[in-house]
Amino acid sequence: MLDQRSAELALANDSIAADAVERSAREQRIHHIAQHDVLTGLPGRSLLQDSLAQAIVASDRGGGPLWVMLIDLDRFKYVNDSMGHRAGDMLLMTVAARLRSALSDSDTVARLSSDEFVAIVSAHPGAPLLPALVQGLMDAVAQPVWLGAREHSVTCSIGVAVYPAPDTPADSLIEHADIAMYSAKKLGRNNFQFYTPAMNEEAQERMRIEGWLRKALERDEFVLHYQPQVDIASGKVVGMEALIRWKHPELGMVAPGRFIGVAEDTGLIVPIGAWVMRTACAQNRAWQDAGLGKLRVAVNLSARQFGSPDLLGDIARVLAETGISPECLEIELTESLFMS
Numbered sequence: 001m002l003d004q005r006s007a008e009l010a011l012a013n014d015s016i017a018a019d020a021v022e023r024s025a026r027e028q029r030i031h032h033i034a035q036h037d038v039l040t041g042l043p044g045r046s047l048l049q050d051s052l053a054q055a056i057v058a059s060d061r062g063g064g065p066l067w068v069m070l071i072d073l074d075r076f077k078y079v080n081d082s083m084g085h086r087a088g089d090m091l092l093m094t095v096a097a098r099l100r101s102a103l104s105d106s107d108t109v110a111r112l113s114s115d116e117f118v119a120i121v122s123a124h125p126g127a128p129l130l131p132a133l134v135q136g137l138m139d140a141v142a143q144p145v146w147l148g149a150r151e152h153s154v155t156c157s158i159g160v161a162v163y164p165a166p167d168t169p170a171d172s173l174i175e176h177a178d179i180a181m182y183s184a185k186k187l188g189r190n191n192f193q194f195y196t197p198a199m200n201e202e203a204q205e206r207m208r209i210e211g212w213l214r215k216a217l218e219r220d221e222f223v224l225h226y227q228p229q230v231d232i233a234s235g236k237v238v239g240m241e242a243l244i245r246w247k248h249p250e251l252g253m254v255a256p257g258r259f260i261g262v263a264e265d266t267g268l269i270v271p272i273g274a275w276v277m278r279t280a281c282a283q284n285r286a287w288q289d290a291g292l293g294k295l296r297v298a299v300n301l302s303a304r305q306f307g308s309p310d311l312l313g314d315i316a317r318v319l320a321e322t323g324i325s326p327e328c329l330e331i332e333l334t335e336s337l338f339m340s
Contacts, residue, residue, distance in 0.1 A: 037111040039089055040096035048110035048118055055108070055120050056170045059163060064123035066163040067130060070177035071099065071137065074155045074189040076115035079147070081307050087147040091154060094145045102140040118174060134158055134192045142190075155190035157181055167197045179203045186261065209262045212248060217271060221247050224279055229298065239296030239330065242280035244272070264302055273305045274314060281322040281329060288324070298330035306333070 037044050043051065052068070059066045073095065080088040092115065099109045099117055108120040121133065141156045159180025161173045168176050180195040182203065187193070216222060222244055229239035246254040263269040277299050284297040305311060319326060 040093055040111050042096050042100070042117070043108065043110040045110070045112065048108065048112070048120075051108040051110070052120055052173065055122055056163065056173075058122065066173075067119075067121045067123070067133075068161045068163065068173040068177045069119040069121065069134065069137070069192075070112070070159045070174065070181045071117040071119060071141070072157050072181050072185070073115040073141070074157055074185075076154070078303075078307065079152065079154070081309075083147055083150075083152075087152075090147055091145060091152070095141055095154070095156075098140040098143065099137060102137050112174075118177070130160070130162075131192075134160060138190070138192065157184040157189050158192035159184055159195065160192060161195045168195060176200075182206070185265070206262055209259055210266055210268075213259060213263055213266070213268050213272075216246060216248075217275060219249075221249070222272070222275060223247055224276065224283070226283070226297075229296065237295070239298060240280075240284075241298040241332070242276055242283075242300075244276055264304055267304060269302045269304045270308060273300075273302055274318075276300075277315070277329075278318050278321070281318050281324055284324050284328055285322045288328075294325070294328055296328055296330045298332050300332050 036042065036047065055066050073091075076088065076091070079091055092111075096109070096111065096117070099119065103109060103119060103121060106122065108118075110118045110120075112118050119137065138156055138158065142153055144151045144153050146152075159177045159182070161168050161176040161180065163170060163173055176195040176199075179199045179202075180193045183199050184191050184193040193199075223246075225243045225245055226240040227243060228237045229241060230236065231238045244256060246256075246259055248254050260269070263272055280297045280299050284295060287295055308314070315329070315331075319329065
């Protein structure tokens with residue numbers, strides 16, 4: 001009887017131990033899921049912050065400089081919109097694996113947001129010089145990848161913040177890398193930039209422009225200027241090109257070069273472009289009603305507008321509302337569209 005009781009107790013203890021092991025493993029899995037990005041398996045924001053804090057401590061103790069890189073895929077939205085989110089997910093997983101393979105095991109690669117990654121690299125003996133390292137990451141990302149039955153290539157823009165540096169406190173490393181990344185985008189994408197204090201001023205200006213732009217449509221601050229299109233043979237005016245101008249109450253007339261890029265990057269170019277098309281067509285209707293004949297009016301179409309699934313419907317609606325025929329509306333494709 002005693003032996004039987006001992007066997008039962010041993011079995012119960014084994015069961016309790018097994019339950020404890022299973023519970024511990026389950027908790028570890030839950031913790032891992034909470035700390036890592038589900039799609040790519042890379043560390044998420046929380047673990048990224050922990051890794052950065054540890055790297056800063058190591059650097060402060062004499063471990064050498066620290067490089068924080070913010071890596072943003074160029075025109076990732078185009079892949080999602082044209083090929084579907086499944087292709088977009090496949091591209092993100094491929095890029096994540098390539099970034100991880102391009103760096104050493106002691107470095108950190110994390111997914112910050114949709115198409116943004118952060119790399120934390122500590123200088124160590126034998127490591128390549130920083131520009132060569134960053135270029136290596138760009139080259140790794142740019143390798144072709146098969147998405148479905150189609151080969152696709154994607155580039156990236158990288159911003160780099162260095163620690164320690166007089167102008168970059170530890171708690172601003174990711175922010176400064178982000179500012180440098182936007183500077184790289186502004187220079188045409190597919191390149192990298194190191195953070196400088198001047199970039200911070202540009203970023204603040206960009207934020208101000210974005211805030212003002214969001215209110216400009218509501219406040220009716222945009223105006224259109226029209227440039228005649230002349231037939232060379234006859235000298236006759238055959239159309240007008242609509243050119244947007246922004247009349248800000250404090251800044252005065254703002255040049256397009258100062259706000260169009262911000263509008264494109266933020267997506268505000270879509271409602272602004274819709275306003276341009278609607279206003280230009282309404283003006284064309286007024287010209288025709290005044291007896292000026294069937295003029296063409298030309299409007300610029302940005303990459304964001306071209307990629308909108310509602311584009312054809314929007315054009316049809318404007319034509320119906322203004323009553324002008326399709327041949328009286330000319331769509332001009334901007335440089336940004338071909339760069340996409």
